[in-house]
Every structure is written in structure tokens, then in C-alpha cells.
Amino acid sequence: MTARIRHRRLTGIIVAALTGIAGAVAVAGPAQAAGPDYYVDCAAPAAGDGSSTSPWNSLSQVNARTFGPGDAVYFKRGVTCVGVLVAKGSGNAVAPIVLGAYGAGTQRPVINGNGADTAVYLKDVSYWKVTDLRVTNPSSTRAQRNGVKVESSSTAAKAGIEITGLEVDNVAGWGDKTGTNAGWFILSSGIMVYSASTAGPISGLKITNNYVHDTGGGGIKISNKPSQYHTGVLIAGNSIISVGGDGIVVHGSDAPLVERNRFDNGGGGAYPFVAGNFAGMWAINSRDPLFQFNEVTRQYPSNFDSTAWDCDGGIVGTCTYQYNFSHNNGGGFFLGCQGCTSYPNYAAKQIIRFNISQDDCRIAANLENSSPTEIYNNTFYCMSRPLDLKLPTGTSANTKVANNIFVAAQGSLPTGTNLTYQKNLYWGGVTPPAGETGAVQGDPKLSFPGGTSTGFNSANGYRLSTGSPALGAGNVLSGLGARDYFGTPVPNAAGNVNIGADNGSGVPPKTFSSLGEAFNNVGISRDDNPRLGGYTLSGRSYSGEALELAGFRYGTVNSNGTSFGWPQRYYGFPDNVKAAGQTISVSRSGSRLAFIGSGTYGTQSGTGTVRYTDGTSANFTLTFADWLSTSAAPGTSLAAAMTYHHKPPSTYNNPSTGRDEADVNLWYAAVPLNSAKTVASVTLPSGSPLAGGGLHIFAMTVA
Known part of the structure; x- marks a missing residue:
């Protein structure tokens, strides 16, 4: 399929x-002013007079009539009429002509x-x-x-x-x-x-x-x-x-x-x-x-x-x-x-x-x-x-x-005589253009950018968290309009304008309720649209179809004796977490904390923390080999092997030019837990959330 x-x-x-x-x-x-009602049932055995008890049974009967103000033509739900419906006649502002549906159920009539x-x-x-x-x-x-x-x-x-x-x-x-x-x-x-x-x-x-x-x-x-x-x-x-x-x-x-x-x-x-x-x-x-x-x-x-x-x-x-x-x-x-x-x-x-x-x-x-x-x-x-x-x-x-x-991890902004910049915020690999006034540099502390707890992106992830350097740092300008993206007045109650699309006062720092809510990278794309992916800054990604052939599809997958929830059914939305110190709520007991993922730009390793409900905590080390590597890092093992992956297509309307035959892998890693305790949360290793070298995690579970 x-x-x-x-x-x-x-x-x-x-x-x-x-x-x-x-x-x-x-x-x-x-x-609507009342007018004649006509009924159409294209499954009726005989051509009727258009009444509810003797409906028309073809579009040709509908097309033969010129309708007037207040008339209505209703088609029977669940029935298909084949052909072209041609509207004739006009209603008026008080009494339009209506084409609609009648009958039990919710299935629409079909033209x-x-x-x-x-x-x-x-x-x-x-x-x-x-x-x-x-x-x-x-x-x-x-x-x-x-x-x-x-x-x-x-x-x-x-x-x-x-x-x-x-x-x-x-x-x-x-x-x-x-x-x-x-x-x-x-x-x-x-x-x-x-x-x-x-x-x-x-x-x-x-x-x-x-x-x-x-x-x-x-x-x-x-x-x-x-x-x-x-x-x-x-x-x-x-x-x-x-x-x-x-x-x-x-x-x-x-x-x-x-x-x-x-x-x-x-x-x-x-x-x-x-x-x-x-x-x-x-x-x-x-x-x-x-x-x-x-x-x-x-x-x-x-x-x-x-x-x-x-x-x-x-x-x-x-x-x-x-x-x-x-x-x-x-x-x-x-x-x-x-x-x-x-x-x-x-x-x-x-x-x-x-x-x-x-x-x-x-x-x-x-x-x-x-x-x-x-x-x-x-x-x-x-x-x-x-x-x-x-x-x-x-x-x-x-x-x-x-x-x-x-x-952004990379990029620059153009300059010119008739191009001015004021009080923008820059983070990652982009810096203010020369001559900008009031530029801010630093993490904007967005709530959960890219998060997809329901499988779809959420704009709510782009609210500013408390402590963001963007809060109150913008200019009050003419032409801003009366509100922000989320409906907050501009300027806000304090008379300020923030930098960015959120003009609120800041939301509390996020503790993620699931790994999916923390997704911040698109690592899987479809064979017919490989351009969707961004596992690396060069635009490469796993193939969803190749992963499915390896047994990894939405739902439950098994690897190395461990059952995982595989996260994303709609390829092209964020599907993995690039580790950057995110804290994920868990609430589960087990003997090991298991992961599926890989490194990018070489073997990657970092220290995370498990916190238990009794207030104690323990550090762990997570290591993944690069996704292009042919062998697992010490203490880890293969989760899935794929014989090809995706790159940006060289011809826009030929997705096959976005296929790279180089093998790629996903890796399995597990760290021990105190099985007598209940895990409250897991803090992932630190790093940058932007594409580049780091640890990518597609699935995590306590087993």
C-alpha cells in the first residue's frame, strides 16, 4: 500500500x-421565505413528481425546472445521483434557493x-x-x-x-x-x-x-x-x-x-x-x-x-x-x-x-x-x-x-539602504544584521515549540515562558493591530509589546506530559515527499515506508524485548525529540528506562536524570551511534535497519531523486532503574534543540 x-x-x-x-x-x-420543497431520490424506481412521497429520481428532472425564490431541492441521504446538476433560476435576498439533504442519518447525498x-x-x-x-x-x-x-x-x-x-x-x-x-x-x-x-x-x-x-x-x-x-x-x-x-x-x-x-x-x-x-x-x-x-x-x-x-x-x-x-x-x-x-x-x-x-x-x-x-x-x-x-x-x-x-541553526538576514531592523530577537546560528537597534540575543524560552501530543503541531507551543528575554522587549509601533496571535491586546495590560507573536505575560516553564509533547524535529518523511524531513541541516531524514518495512509503524513496536509506543502516524510533523534538557512526566515503575533513537553528526552521548516519586533521583548516561553508523555504540543494540533514506530531491516533481541508497539505523539503549520505586519524571541530556549534532529520541518507556 x-x-x-x-x-x-x-x-x-x-x-x-x-x-x-x-x-x-x-x-x-x-x-428564508417558504417556497415549494422538492425531493430527489436517484434510487427510486420511477420518476416522480418531486414530492416527498413521489420524489424525482434523476438529475435531468432537477435540471428541467427553473426555480424561484424560496424553493428548495433536497437529495436523499446515502444515495448517489450520477451526472451534472445545473442550477436554473434565482432566489432573492430574503428567499434564496436551497440545495440540501433529507432523510435519516448523517451520510450526505452524492452528486x-x-x-x-x-x-x-x-x-x-x-x-x-x-x-x-x-x-x-x-x-x-x-x-x-x-x-x-x-x-x-x-x-x-x-x-x-x-x-x-x-x-x-x-x-x-x-x-x-x-x-x-x-x-x-x-x-x-x-x-x-x-x-x-x-x-x-x-x-x-x-x-x-x-x-x-x-x-x-x-x-x-x-x-x-x-x-x-x-x-x-x-x-x-x-x-x-x-x-x-x-x-x-x-x-x-x-x-x-x-x-x-x-x-x-x-x-x-x-x-x-x-x-x-x-x-x-x-x-x-x-x-x-x-x-x-x-x-x-x-x-x-x-x-x-x-x-x-x-x-x-x-x-x-x-x-x-x-x-x-x-x-x-x-x-x-x-x-x-x-x-x-x-x-x-x-x-x-x-x-x-x-x-x-x-x-x-x-x-x-x-x-x-x-x-x-x-x-x-x-x-x-x-x-x-x-x-x-x-x-x-x-x-x-x-x-x-x-x-x-x-x-535557526544557520542563516543570515539581508541588508540594504531601505531595509531597517528594530528590536528583533535572535537565537541559534543567526545574529543581528549590522546596524540593528535594540536587538536581543538569547533563548526566547518558547513553551514547547514543535510539540505534537495529538499528532499535529500546536501553535500554543509558541507562547513565551516566564523569564523569556522577549517579554516587554519590543517596540510600540503604529500598524501592529489590536491583538496578538493568541488574542492578547497589543499593547498588553502593562502597556508593553513583546517580541514575537505572543504578547502575553508568560506561561510557566513546561514539564512535558509525554515525549510527543516535546517533539521538536521532523526525522521521518514520505517517499512521495522527501522534502518534509529535517533530521540534519542538509534536509535528510528516515523514510517512513522503509521504517514500516522494518516493523516500525504507528502503534506499538517491539525492540530488544521491550514494547514501545511508536509516535507519529502522519509523516512530516515532528516525530522525535532532539535532546535539550527536556523534562518528561512518566509515573511508572520498572527495572529499566529504554530508548529508541540515534545520534546525528557522529556518536553522541549525554547525561540525563531520573526522578522518583519519593524525591530521590539518579543520573544516567545515554549514548547512541550515528544513524549512518554500521555498528552500535557500546552497551546499545540495533533497533531497526533501513536500506535507504531521504535527502532533498534534486528535481522538485520527481521524488525518487530524493532517495539515497545509503543504509541508516535506529538504535536501542536502556539504563537501569530502581524497580522498587516509581519514576516521576525523566530529564533528557542537555543540548541544542536545533538540527545539528546531538541525541534524537523517537520513543521512550519504563519497562
Whole structure:
């Protein structure tokens, strides 16, 4: 079974677990005036009259009717209708037309386009609400194809389109943004809004609380600008998983709001990305776009992009990204590309504030070198990768970088006449640029960066602990906004501004409730996306598939007579602890404390401490050979042997170029315990939490 298939089967679990970022978004609507209700049961033996007792049994019966204000069409739960649903007629602001579900249970009705251009088609209509359906459009061949398509082709303005609460999946859209059919990629996605350049705009366009997965070309796209900007655009609360392209694209819209969406595994899925470029969530040819409270993670690499966020060509006014969380994306954090498209370059202001970025580590904002750019109060934490920043330095850019946390083992920041730094904090292998005023150097004492106690990253790990040198050390600046990432006022109650995305007063130092909560490194990646890993600063990692062949997969594993919980089911999230003096709560008795892990950059050894519930403690020495070593360190033994591992691919769309045939190993080590006592906690050996030489621990148990 391939990793890609396994991932698709987990997407339902992923969506259920991810309520912190992409939670349900309440969208208020007008009270609906009563109108005729029509029922559709495509399993019914005969074509009825559309009543509840004699439902229609085909989409052709639905398509034959022109609906009016207050009408509703309900499809029977658990039943599939094959073909294309074509909306006809319009509702009004008081009485929209509704497509929905009826019947017992929670299983959605299915509209299966069966390889058509579009499965649910709303063309030149107003005031429709499409809800509680599953829309799918599979095919054995890929082409320009969508699940739901909203289109404006006439010059008349449209209004009141709401797409909410759908599952849209397995749409065989185009995956190649290069060559003759590149335009098919732009017009393929799970949910598509398209307007001819001479057509009337749509006011009141809401796309909310949908689950979009395994759709070729992308997740949710507004493509092309009509005669005027779309207005009242809200894209919120959507979970977009394993789609073969962009997560969310907003084109031709005035003040669009994109918030509380989650995009994971971009470029993968049933219809994966093939070639060219894609990115996480971005705007193009729009005015004053705002992206906030979103999450983008684990994107595949592409030709250049694959960043979480992007301000693209034709943006007017201000392009704002605030209160977002991104991590482990193939192309990094942010792309500033206003000057690298066929659209005019209006040098819109770029505001990037109070975001948290983990192991993205790349900003390519110098492609448009004249945009005024403000980068304030972000937390950039590079556990496994060097920091790579390119910022605008043109005469009108006036780039300001202030109150940010920069943590990385390697990297440097650019300098220029029109680029200023103020009161940023630096730790690891990065130092303040020459001429910075008020720079702070030292451990920011983040609570538990990278921690994944539930299998997913937690932004809460990026709160400041008490004693952090970032507390109260920032500048009070205009343009910071009223709150931080976590909702704390800016300035806070004490009148201060911290450095970083957390403006609170500091949380108590962390004692980890599990090893997983302390995870701070991505040591395992998938064969189809080796770029996810960062076991070393060169981007190498174990193969999840190779580990599985060796018997190490999520759940329980056995090594050297000891049973361990194997930690991570979703490759590409942190999966091991690089020892840095973390204290882990245990509460268990046994004769030995056992570990599975390895060293990096040679054999590594360090001293840890076991504390018992009676107040006593004992030190121990933990030693692991390097993961590339052919023999175990003295007193340890082999846990698992793999015949290959991963490196960054030399060709972005050929993951096989990220395979290195050199053998790698995991090692087993155990230290004795007083079996008459109960272990209260284990403090791991000291070291740096950042990629480099040190001890890596994937599993630990008292046995």
C-alpha cells in the first residue's frame, strides 16, 4: 500500500482533529421565505413528481425546472445521483434557493459528475445556497475539471451565492501548470468561481465549512477578474487536504476575507500536482485582501513557490497576512510576487504580522522590490532548516522588520539602504544584521515549540515562558493591530509589546506530559515527499515506508524485548525529540528506562536524570551511534535497519531523486532503574534543540 493511499484514508481523522484553526464558522443569512420543497431520490424506481412521497429520481428532472425564490431541492441521504446538476433560476435576498439533504442519518447525498467538466454548476444565477452534499467527479483521465463551479458569463451582476458544509472529493482536475494545457490547471479545483473578464461581478460570495480533498489542480479557487471586483467575499472554516495544487486562490475581489481555513499536504492526494508552481493561500489581481487565522502545512515542493502565503500580481492597496500558523512547507513561509506576473505591479503594501512559522524558513519577497513591507511580531522558528530571507530593498520599499523572533541553526538576514531592523530577537546560528537597534540575543524560552501530543503541531507551543528575554522587549509601533496571535491586546495590560507573536505575560516553564509533547524535529518523511524531513541541516531524514518495512509503524513496536509506543502516524510533523534538557512526566515503575533513537553528526552521548516519586533521583548516561553508523555504540543494540533514506530531491516533481541508497539505523539503549520505586519524571541530556549534532529520541518507556 502506498503512502499516498494511506494518507487519503486518514484525511477524515485529520479533519476531525483539527478544530483549533479551521473550526466551524457561523455565517449569518437572511430568514428564508417558504417556497415549494422538492425531493430527489436517484434510487427510486420511477420518476416522480418531486414530492416527498413521489420524489424525482434523476438529475435531468432537477435540471428541467427553473426555480424561484424560496424553493428548495433536497437529495436523499446515502444515495448517489450520477451526472451534472445545473442550477436554473434565482432566489432573492430574503428567499434564496436551497440545495440540501433529507432523510435519516448523517451520510450526505452524492452528486457524482462521473468525469464531466463540472458536477454542480451554478451559471449566471443569484441567491443559491448549496449545503450538506458530497460532490465528486472522478475520471481515469485528467482534464480541466471541477466539483462545484460558480460562473458569471453575462454582464448582469450576481449576488448571494453560498457554498457551505459540503464534502468535495476525488475531482480529476488537471495537475500540470506548464505547457500547452497550463490553463486547465488554473481552471481546475474542488470549488471553482470563474468569471469572464466582461461579466458582471458577484456580491455576497460565501464559501464556508467545506471539506475538500483529493481534488486535482487545487482546493478552492476564484479565477479571473470580472468587469468589476467581486465583493463580500468570505472563504472561511474550510479544511483542504491532499489536493493537487493551490489551497485557496482569490482573484478579482475587493477586500476578500480568508480566515480559519486549514490546508494540509498540498500537492498530494488522488490527483497530485505534476509540474509548475502552486502555493498555499494567496491573492492575485485583487484589492485589500486579508488572510487571518489560517494554517498551511506540509506542501510538496514546486518549481519555485510552495510557500504558505503569497501576495501576487495586480494587488491594489494592502495585502495583509496576520495571525496565521504555517509549518514544514516545501517552499517556505512567504512569496512576494507582485512584480513577476503579467498583471500590473501596483506595489501594494505588504503587512505580515503576528504569524507563527515553523520550519518554513524561507521568505522570497524581493521578486517585487518596491512594495512597502512591514514584518512585525512574527515568530520564525527553524528547527531543522537554515534561515533564508530575501526582502524588498528598492527605493520605495522602506522594509521594516521589527519585534520578530528568529531562531535557526544557520542563516543570515539581508541588508540594504531601505531595509531597517528594530528590536528583533535572535537565537541559534543567526545574529543581528549590522546596524540593528535594540536587538536581543538569547533563548526566547518558547513553551514547547514543535510539540505534537495529538499528532499535529500546536501553535500554543509558541507562547513565551516566564523569564523569556522577549517579554516587554519590543517596540510600540503604529500598524501592529489590536491583538496578538493568541488574542492578547497589543499593547498588553502593562502597556508593553513583546517580541514575537505572543504578547502575553508568560506561561510557566513546561514539564512535558509525554515525549510527543516535546517533539521538536521532523526525522521521518514520505517517499512521495522527501522534502518534509529535517533530521540534519542538509534536509535528510528516515523514510517512513522503509521504517514500516522494518516493523516500525504507528502503534506499538517491539525492540530488544521491550514494547514501545511508536509516535507519529502522519509523516512530516515532528516525530522525535532532539535532546535539550527536556523534562518528561512518566509515573511508572520498572527495572529499566529504554530508548529508541540515534545520534546525528557522529556518536553522541549525554547525561540525563531520573526522578522518583519519593524525591530521590539518579543520573544516567545515554549514548547512541550515528544513524549512518554500521555498528552500535557500546552497551546499545540495533533497533531497526533501513536500506535507504531521504535527502532533498534534486528535481522538485520527481521524488525518487530524493532517495539515497545509503543504509541508516535506529538504535536501542536502556539504563537501569530502581524497580522498587516509581519514576516521576525523566530529564533528557542537555543540548541544542536545533538540527545539528546531538541525541534524537523517537520513543521512550519504563519497562
